[in-house]
Amino acid sequence: MKELFKEQPQAISSIASLIEKITPYELAREVLLPKFDIPEEYVDPLDAEDGGKRGENAYLRHITYEGAKVRYGEITPEITERIDFELDTIANSGYPGYFLIVEDFIREARTMGVSVGPGRGSAAGSVVAYCLTITNIDPIEYDLLFERFLNPDRVSMPDIDIDFDDEGRGRVIDYVVNKYGSNQVAQIITYGTMAGKSSIRDTARVLDLPLSDADRLAKLLPDMTKLNKIMHADRSKLSAKFRSQDIERIEQLQELAKGEDLTGTTLQMAQVLEGSVRNTGIHACGVIITPDDITQFVPVANSKDKESGLCATQFDNSVVESAGLLKMDFLGLKTLTLIKDTVKIVKARIGIELVPDEFPLDDEKTYELFQRGETVGIFQYESKGMQKYLKELKPSVFDDLIAMNALYRPGPMEYIPSFIARKHGHEEITYDLDDMEEYLNNTYGITVYQEQVMLLSQKLAGFSKGEADVLRKAMGKKKFDLIEELRPKFLNGGEKNGHPKEVLEKIYKDWEAFASYAFNKSHSTCYAYIAYQTAYLKAHYPAEYMAAVLSNNMNNIESVTFFMEECRRMGLTVLGPDVNESYYKFAVNKDNAIRFGVGAIKGVGKAAVEALVDERKENGLFNSVFDLVKRIDLRAFNKKALESIALAGGLDSFGDAHRAQYFQLDGDEVPFLEKIIKFGARFQENENAMQVSLFGGSDEVQIPEPVIPPCEEWGTMEQLKREKEVVGMYLSGHPLDDFKKEIGAFCTAHIGYFKDDLIHSVVNRELIVAGVVTNIEHRVSKNGLGWASFTVEDYNHSYDFRIFKEEYTKYRHFLVQDGFVYMRVFVKEGWVNRDTGQKGDPRLQFNEFKFLQDVMEHCAKKLTLKLPLERLQEKRIQDLKSTLQNHKGNHALNIVVYEPQDEIKLNFSSRKQKIEISTELLELLDQQEVAYKLN
Numbered sequence: 001m002k003e004l005f006k007e008q009p010q011a012i013s014s015i016a017s018l019i020e021k022i023t024p025y026e027l028a029r030e031v032l033l034p035k036f037d038i039p040e041e042y043v044d045p046l047d048a049e050d051g052g053k054r055g056e057n058a059y060l061r062h063i064t065y066e067g068a069k070v071r072y073g074e075i076t077p078e079i080t081e082r083i084d085f086e087l088d089t090i091a092n093s094g095y096p097g098y099f100l101i102v103e104d105f106i107r108e109a110r111t112m113g114v115s116v117g118p119g120r121g122s123a124a125g126s127v128v129a130y131c132l133t134i135t136n137i138d139p140i141e142y143d144l145l146f147e148r149f150l151n152p153d154r155v156s157m158p159d160i161d162i163d164f165d166d167e168g169r170g171r172v173i174d175y176v177v178n179k180y181g182s183n184q185v186a187q188i189i190t191y192g193t194m195a196g197k198s199s200i201r202d203t204a205r206v207l208d209l210p211l212s213d214a215d216r217l218a219k220l221l222p223d224m225t226k227l228n229k230i231m232h233a234d235r236s237k238l239s240a241k242f243r244s245q246d247i248e249r250i251e252q253l254q255e256l257a258k259g260e261d262l263t264g265t266t267l268q269m270a271q272v273l274e275g276s277v278r279n280t281g282i283h284a285c286g287v288i289i290t291p292d293d294i295t296q297f298v299p300v301a302n303s304k305d306k307e308s309g310l311c312a313t314q315f316d317n318s319v320v321e322s323a324g325l326l327k328m329d330f331l332g333l334k335t336l337t338l339i340k341d342t343v344k345i346v347k348a349r350i351g352i353e354l355v356p357d358e359f360p361l362d363d364e365k366t367y368e369l370f371q372r373g374e375t376v377g378i379f380q381y382e383s384k385g386m387q388k389y390l391k392e393l394k395p396s397v398f399d400d401l402i403a404m405n406a407l408y409r410p411g412p413m414e415y416i417p418s419f420i421a422r423k424h425g426h427e428e429i430t431y432d433l434d435d436m437e438e439y440l441n442n443t444y445g446i447t448v449y450q451e452q453v454m455l456l457s458q459k460l461a462g463f464s465k466g467e468a469d470v471l472r473k474a475m476g477k478k479k480f481d482l483i484e485e486l487r488p489k490f491l492n493g494g495e496k497n498g499h500p501k502e503v504l505e506k507i508y509k510d511w512e513a514f515a516s517y518a519f520n521k522s523h524s525t526c527y528a529y530i531a532y533q534t535a536y537l538k539a540h541y542p543a544e545y546m547a548a549v550l551s552n553n554m555n556n557i558e559s560v561t562f563f564m565e566e567c568r569r570m571g572l573t574v575l576g577p578d579v580n581e582s583y584y585k586f587a588v589n590k591d592n593a594i595r596f597g598v599g600a601i602k603g604v605g606k607a608a609v610e611a612l613v614d615e616r617k618e619n620g621l622f623n624s625v626f627d628l629v630k631r632i633d634l635r636a637f638n639k640k641a642l643e644s645i646a647l648a649g650g651l652d653s654f655g656d657a658h659r660a661q662y663f664q665l666d667g668d669e670v671p672f673l674e675k676i677i678k679f680g681a682r683f684q685e686n687e688n689a690m691q692v693s694l695f696g697g698s699d700e701v702q703i704p705e706p707v708i709p710p711c712e713e714w715g716t717m718e719q720l721k722r723e724k725e726v727v728g729m730y731l732s733g734h735p736l737d738d739f740k741k742e743i744g745a746f747c748t749a750h751i752g753y754f755k756d757d758l759i760h761s762v763v764n765r766e767l768i769v770a771g772v773v774t775n776i777e778h779r780v781s782k783n784g785l786g787w788a789s790f791t792v793e794d795y796n797h798s799y800d801f802r803i804f805k806e807e808y809t810k811y812r813h814f815l816v817q818d819g820f821v822y823m824r825v826f827v828k829e830g831w832v833n834r835d836t837g838q839k840g841d842p843r844l845q846f847n848e849f850k851f852l853q854d855v856m857e858h859c860a861k862k863l864t865l866k867l868p869l870e871r872l873q874e875k876r877i878q879d880l881k882s883t884l885q886n887h888k889g890n891h892a893l894n895i896v897v898y899e900p901q902d903e904i905k906l907n908f909s910s911r912k913q914k915i916e917i918s919t920e921l922l923e924l925l926d927q928q929e930v931a932y933k934l935n
Contacts, residue, residue, distance in 0.1 A: 034326065099134070220252055412519065821849060
């Protein structure tokens with residue numbers, strides 16, 4: 001350093017004086033709880049002298065036992081022992097105030113009508129929390145352990161995470177801010193770091209690497225992968241973690257990073273920058289509360305969340321806790337809002353006041369829903385894999401649901417087949433020791449939960465509650481030194497209790513393997529409880545529940561489309577918006593049909609919907625569009641809102657005019673809808689003038705209603721397109737609905753396969769897809785050759801294709817706006833760059849185009865009817881024969897008669913009877929419930 005700064009020696013000599021001016025600061029300190037005001041009769045004067053917690057402990061004991069009377073009725077010695085154990089542990093830890101603070105704002109949340117979750121994480125193991133209604137699951141009933149939450153042998157800060165409904169969460173935070181003061185409450189800052197892909201893109205931007213090259217490099221890096229983890233890894237290490245196509249991309253990156261060109265430099269610098277702090281944000285749910293002005297404890301900054309009005313700490317989450325600040329997690333759970341909305345809809349429709357916490361946990365209809373795997377929209381249980389296992393398991397008790405919630409995750413999943421087999425008696429339920437049955441019988445002899453390890457270590461080897469939790473932590477966090485340290489204690493303790501050492505060795509070894517991913521039963525029980533409530537609502541109030549599901553996904557059109565499809569599967573009718581039935585959210589009408597929420601329509605704000613609903617409630621239904629504009633507040637319900645509602649079909653029920661008429665222009669190029677708005681405005685002005693006039697009733701002026709202009713109705717495609725413009729999806733149908741048979745019979749894939757995440761999985765395969773052309777641009781290249789960019793959309797996906805040269809010339813006449821196309825597309829490997837050896841993105845080769853209207857005629861060669869033996873009654877055969885005779889043609893007919901139980905199948909080819917395969921014929925077969933296959 002002296003050599004570096006030899007021209008300025010004072011730079012080195014002044015360092016000593018600088019060091020003398022630095023004041024050491026110890027960040028870590030005891031937790032600082034804000035003062036909680038307890039009733040005067042519990043205040044202990046000695047606490048003021050020595051900082052004790054006698055008063056808080058006494059008050060906590062009082063309200064806990066008062067709550068226990070409500071929760072349990074009769075307080076048994078077992079309950080008393082558990083409560084006293086927990087209260088003593090809380091007193092020893094010095095955190096009674098923490099429980100009082102949490103109890104206070106949760107009680108207030110319920111008073112405000114905010115839904116509170118049953119609990120989450122290990123806090124659900126506390127009987128004290130249950131008695132205080134902080135949690136809503138009885139720990140004693142489900143063998144949940146307090147020491148999993150607060151270890152009696154090791155003092156640590158308790159951590160109670162609370163779920164609120166996501167709409168009410170903000171009101172709870174506002175209560176906390178008002179109670180403790182905005183100068184004592186802050187949000188927690190987060191530091192965003194550069195991930196692999198973003199470090200590549202940021203570095204490329206600075207080094208002026210072309211955007212296309214930067215994008216290509218970033219795509220080579222598999223998602224959620226760090227550059228520094230893969231750049232120097234060999235193929236053997238990579239093959240253990242990545243798929244073959246990902247390994248190829250990683251090896252390309254490795255080669256490129258060795259280069260001395262701009263690409264190589266970019267990758268080398270990106271590795272250096274990866275993990276650097278890039279930006280700041282706000283913790284999703286964390287809030288800190290301090291005993292005094294927050295600036296005395298932590299540096300603060302302006303929060304990015306301007307609406308909250310709170311500042312943010314300059315310490316992130318981990319530092320905040322070590323600095324002794326009280327952190328509370330206020331979590332917003334959409335499922336609680338969903339349950340709350342369903343309860344509201346049921347109350348509004350049929351007047352029943354549902355209380356989710358009172359749903360019986362042995363409801364047959366609810367378990368039948370789980371057994372059928374019909375869990376779309378059910379919290380925690382809606383994935384395809386989970387549905388498959390539920391159908392096999394056929395859960396019949398709540399413990400089955402708790403176990404499936406814990407088992408369905410990486411690691412424990414391998415135990416699911418055995419769990420299912422044991423439940424149904426296909427596999428023997430065994431226990432290494434008979435004494436283990438008490439805690440493993442609910443999971444059919446399989447260790448599923450961390451709590452089971454803790455309970456068994458106490459029962460088998462005499463571990464204390466604290467030691468059992470230490471064992472659980474050691475195994476869960478793979479602290480092998482501590483695991484080995486506890487092994488002799490487990491073996492010796494087990495032998496003292498009369499258990500064979502070799503069996504104890506096996507048990508401990510099994511725990512080592514399993515406990516690293518054994519799940520927290522407290523958390524699994526709480527979330528299984530919420531899931532059960534959602535399933536109960538779906539089973540008993542399907543329309544109301546699905547309306548709430550749709551409402552809670554209004555901002556995600558893909559989700560709305562998905563859940564509307566589930567409604568159709570359930571046999572529920574989903575109707576478009578209607579000004580006489582719709583609300584802001586989705587609702588259920590008197591005919592038990594789900595009515596689309598007006599809030600999901602673009603251009604219709606909350607104020608407009610409130611004006612509509614308030615007027616309808618106060619003065620009854622609207623009988624025409626003119627009645628609507630005469631009565632509604634046009635300052636809130638403006639022209640844009642009325643246009644959007646009309647396009648979405650919200651005025652269709654009046655029957656006065658069809659949608660095209662509302663947008664028909666007159667001679668002055670003024671749309672009819674605008675005339676309607678002006679009519680309503682003039683009428684209301686006149687009404688207001690009459691009200692203030694001294695002679696209002698005598699000279700009332702009649703304003704004539706505008707004449708509805710005649711015009712042709714929009715075609716189906718035009719109407720659907722305009723619906724999609726304002727809703728983001730097709731409402732009254734889908735352009736492809738007329739071609740469902742063709743798509744189902746002759747397509748092998750959907751449009752989504754052409755997207756980045758799937759296309760690499762179908763290289764060297766031909767995909768047969770169909771859809772509607774929603775956008776088309778015919779262009780000419782610099783060489784004078786024609787090419788086109790066109791978008792094809794099917795039921796759930798859309799993709800922008802490009803077609804060039806001979807393929808364009810050959811198939812261009814199929815590329816028309818709103819045309820229905822059937823395509824055979826071969827996915828070829830990408831070009832290899834001669835200089836770098838790098839393979840580009842897969843290429844598309846268009847092998848065939850057809851209009852979807854012609855597919856049935858050209859592709860259908862043979863119809864095979866599948867007839868089960870038990871359904872061959874004479875009337876059915878006569879009906880089928882009549883149908884086939886009415887559709888004579890040139891296509892071959894095959895009939896398969898089968899008996900599934902004895903696995904008998906007979907094939908018959910009709911020599912005389914030929915048929916004409918058409919959509920009409922197939923629909924008739926569907927009506928007659930005749931299964932068929934097209935070849």
